[in-house]
Amino acid sequence: MKRRIKVAQIGIGHNHGSEKMRAVRKFPEDFEVVGFSESNPEWLRSRGNLDVYQGIPLLLEEEILNYPGLDAVLVETDVWDLIPTAQRCVDHGLHVHVDKPAGENLQEFEKLLDAAQWRKLVVQMAYMYRYNNAVQYAYDMMKSGVLGEIFEIDAVMSTEHSRDYREWLTHFKGGSMYIFGCHLIDLLIWFRGWPDRIVPYLGKTHLDGVDVYDNNLAVFDYANGASTVRVSSVEVNGYGRRQFVVLGTKGSIEIKPFEQPTVITYAKAGSGQSYADIKEVVKLPPMGGRYDEQMLDFARCVRGEKENPFNYAHERVVHQATLIASGFAGLGHE
Numbered sequence: 001m002k003r004r005i006k007v008a009q010i011g012i013g014h015n016h017g018s019e020k021m022r023a024v025r026k027f028p029e030d031f032e033v034v035g036f037s038e039s040n041p042e043w044l045r046s047r048g049n050l051d052v053y054q055g056i057p058l059l060l061e062e063e064i065l066n067y068p069g070l071d072a073v074l075v076e077t078d079v080w081d082l083i084p085t086a087q088r089c090v091d092h093g094l095h096v097h098v099d100k101p102a103g104e105n106l107q108e109f110e111k112l113l114d115a116a117q118w119r120k121l122v123v124q125m126a127y128m129y130r131y132n133n134a135v136q137y138a139y140d141m142m143k144s145g146v147l148g149e150i151f152e153i154d155a156v157m158s159t160e161h162s163r164d165y166r167e168w169l170t171h172f173k174g175g176s177m178y179i180f181g182c183h184l185i186d187l188l189i190w191f192r193g194w195p196d197r198i199v200p201y202l203g204k205t206h207l208d209g210v211d212v213y214d215n216n217l218a219v220f221d222y223a224n225g226a227s228t229v230r231v232s233s234v235e236v237n238g239y240g241r242r243q244f245v246v247l248g249t250k251g252s253i254e255i256k257p258f259e260q261p262t263v264i265t266y267a268k269a270g271s272g273q274s275y276a277d278i279k280e281v282v283k284l285p286p287m288g289g290r291y292d293e294q295m296l297d298f299a300r301c302v303r304g305e306k307e308n309p310f311n312y313a314h315e316r317v318v319h320q321a322t323l324i325a326s327g328f329a330g331l332g333h334e
Contacts, residue, residue: 004029005299008064009036010085011077012053013043014099016126016291020074021052023291030299034067035059040078061085065092072122072302075099079179080171083108086123090115095122095302097295101182102319104173106331109319113312122301122308124294125315127186129244131293133284134255134262135187138246141253141266142191148250148269153191153227155184155245157258158238163208166233174326175213176233177202182322184229187244188220189318190310192227195220198324205234218325229325254279260287 009021024031035057038044048058064073065088072095075086083103086096090112102109102125116123129135141147157180161169172178177200203215214233219226232238243256251268265279287293301308324331 002030002305003303004032005302006032006034006067006069006071007074008034008059008067008070008072009074009076010061010064010089011043011075011081012036012038012047013040013078014076014082016099017074017076018047018050018052019289020076020097020099020126020291020295021056023289023295024074025052026289026292027296027299030296034070035064037061037064061088065089065094071095072097072298083112087112087115090119090121090123093119093121095298097124097126097298099126101178101322102315104178104323104328106320106323106328110316113316117312122298123312123315124298124301124308125186125310125318126291126294127183127310127318128290128294129183129187129258130190130310131291131297132255132258132262133287134258134264135244137264137282137284138244138253138255139191141251142246142248146251146268147246147248147253149224150192150246150248151222151225152247153188153245154230154243154247155188155228156230156241156243157181157184158230158232158235158241160236160238161214161233163210166208166210166212166214169214169233170210170212172326173213173328174200174202174323175216176231177213177216177218177229178322178326180233181216181218181229181231181325182318184231184244185218185321185325186318188227188229189314189321191246192220192222194317194321195222195227197221198321200325200327202327207234213327220321259290262287 073089199219201217202213218229
């Protein structure tokens with residue numbers, strides 16, 4: 001029988017925290033959840049009574065860090081506390097799943113990765129689209145050569161956010177690019193590698209008087225053409241228009257929307273119909289929960305059944321690129 005991973009969650013302030021707990025509790029044959037912690041009374045009041053936390057001990061962080069036999073921690077604090085909390089976990093010899101983004105200080109994140117690599121600990125960043133079945137399909141098509149040479153990727157992840165949420169985004173220099181663009185940048189770097197240059201175009205709509213970068217574009221220049229990441233917090237039906245488009249010299253793939261049910265369209269070269277909308281609709285098997293496969297892969301990596309497919313070097317350059325796209329200067333390749 002496979003070994004169950006003893007896991008705890010530190011923090012419930014991240015918007016994805018409750019669903020991560022839901023995912024690990026869905027697989028009791030893989031995870032033994034020993035407890036969760038939260039020091040902010042407001043989060044305990046507003047989220048501590050959610051169904052996913054019922055029947056799980058509320059512990060102090062120190063109790064979790066020193067819990068006998070604990071293997072791993074889900075780090076789901078407020079965004080600004082993610083990396084310091086993950087660092088404390090790694091310093092205690094614990095594998096970590098860390099929600100995103102990875103902080104506004106690249107050196108602090110690099111320190112975390114270096115410490116984890118030295119201790120041979122898993123650091124899984126919470127970019128959920130890398131486990132999306134349509135994205136996996138597109139990646140496999142690209143790696144097999146079916147799409148030819150990739151010359152463009154267009155990625156969009158927008159939402160129509162409330163005024164309160166856009167006020168919250170003012171905590172971060174890059175606004176919506178920092179919070180949401182990181183998901184797309186993860187995929188772009190995975191598919192195309194490090195670009196020659198990253199140029200951010202950060203815009204403010206000033207909707208409802210909120211002074212935040214809420215309508216953003218980043219251009220990633222490669223030798224054979226640019227790729228783009230667009231993120232808006234004010235787009236009507238932005239959620240339904242989230243898309244990932246991969247263009248190659250032999251074929252193209254459009255994934256729209258990202259979320260379930262996942263249907264993609266594929267077009268291949270050589271049809272002789274230059275001005276027709278030539279495409280094949282590919283219906284993939286329905287996915288489970290949004291984070292199910294990611295959490296199962298985390299368990300496999302922690303047990304040592306496989307190496308983390310997204311290694312320390314990948315996580316580093318993804319976050320470096322995210323910060324540049326969010327308007328941080330002096331990080332190279334701007």
